Amino acid sequence: MSTTEAAPTPVDQRDAGGRQGWQIGSVEVLIMVLVLVVSLQAPIRRAAAAAPAVQSWMTVFIAVVTQALPFLVLGVLLSAVIAVFVPPALFTRALPKQPALAVPVAGVAGVVLPGCECASVPVAGALVRRGVTPAAALTFLLSAPAINPIVLTATAVAFPRNPEMVFARFGASLLVACAMGWLWLRLGRTDWMRTPARPSFEDQGKGAAFWGSVRHDVMHAGGFLVVGAMAAATLKAVVPAAWLYTVAGIPVVSILALAVLAVLLSICSEADAFVAASLSQFSLTARLAFLVVGPMIDLKLFAMQAGTFGRGFALRFAPATFTLAVLVAALVGAVLL
């Protein structure tokens, strides 16, 4: 995947030549690309109109980006506020000193971030930079997109005849988030996680620091959002829907299939309940797995996590999260649904 080369360069690495101000290169390249594409506008339009598959792909691609963008911007603003205006000591004081206790507190605190997973990655990055213990920040990262009021309301609306789905989602997600936090406390090593790279804004004015943080996070997370949107659009436009109906008939396979589908589709957690509701051939437990896995790990999130915390971290964190999420969802589903 193209995300591997996308890891940001360390903060303090500057151009060796000691160039001042901006590099002239990328502005010129950008303008050349813009001019080229605009001059090829007519052939591009004709080509797109002639191929309905391409058009369909583009529609889904734009839809995912457009739907996620406001929530991304919200998360980026919140992250900039945390980075610039909230004193670092606040978080370390608000959380219990004991890391093992800080984990569940951070998990429940996820209730207050009314966004989807696109918002939670930059916020979790800002928390780690602010000295919050990584285990607690990771628990927050996993729980916030799944258990906030907007997402739970959407789940209730999507499953009007199965209110137990809301409780199952809340419980299973919180359980997985806390378990991952504790697991990180026990097994995690600091050298796996690269402290989120970011230019230091300390010596600038508050305004410059705030907007610098917003610009950095939008470019960063936005680029990875585009990767996820491309994956989701490709899946939607290429994989025949008929395959799904066959898979739904086999119990264990259907849970795994929906968990994998959640990873591949990379839908925002505000939207995924409705998609789950529409997968009516599948059992409630399989759909619960879809709802628990999706906000915690998907292609877009993996790319964003790799970009924020480093590839070495994402390669370990993602499979562990996936396994735990599937197991817990299957268990909770067996008990509650």
Added chain:
Amino acid sequence: MNRKAQGIVLLLVGAAILRASLTDLYLRYVKAGLRPLLLVAGAVLIVAALATFWYEWRSARARRPAEHEHREPRVAWLLVLPLFALILVAPPALGSYAADRTGTALQPPGDFPHLPAGDPLDITVHDYAARAVYDHGRSLGDRRIRITGFLTAGRQGRAPYLTRMVFNCCAADAQPIKVGLAGQVPNAVPSGTWLVVVGTYTSTQIKDDINGGPIPFIDVSQARQIRAPQYPYEI
């Protein structure tokens, strides 16, 4: 990508989002309710771009040599893709291609409220299909119904469907609702054409080949071609 180039991308993406949400363009991709959030997001991106230019200009004037030149990952370049797709191509709402590949998404509704007066009566494709299948047409009776959708291919050699996409969140989760056309079916109309159809309930019903979902029929008395409506999806 350096800061100035980032500023340009932010400005263009913000402007594209604002333009899409100030016109009806955004309705092809997301819900009408997202409009205020899109406006705010577009405005924030533009302000961020202007702030970037302003601080660049100021630090260039101050000639601070060790200004934190921090190149963003190359993945940031990908942000130009949605820009091009949205500004240059602006693809239409999901239509017959997507509908042909997906089974009908008809779900039993909670209840069937009494239909208002009107002849012919305008209702949604989804409302017609739900009443025809799960209410067995009781609340429809022999009233003349008018529904709007686009044409999609029916079963091999059979009459086409009138289809409308429904979604809950955005076009990424859009699914079709299909109603079979019987009676005065317009012929030689290409797939994807938008039609307003007036007809009455008929008990004919088949199963979708893709997912086995129910597809009711409507006995068409009139059909008229129209341009794609302002709200392409039923929500």
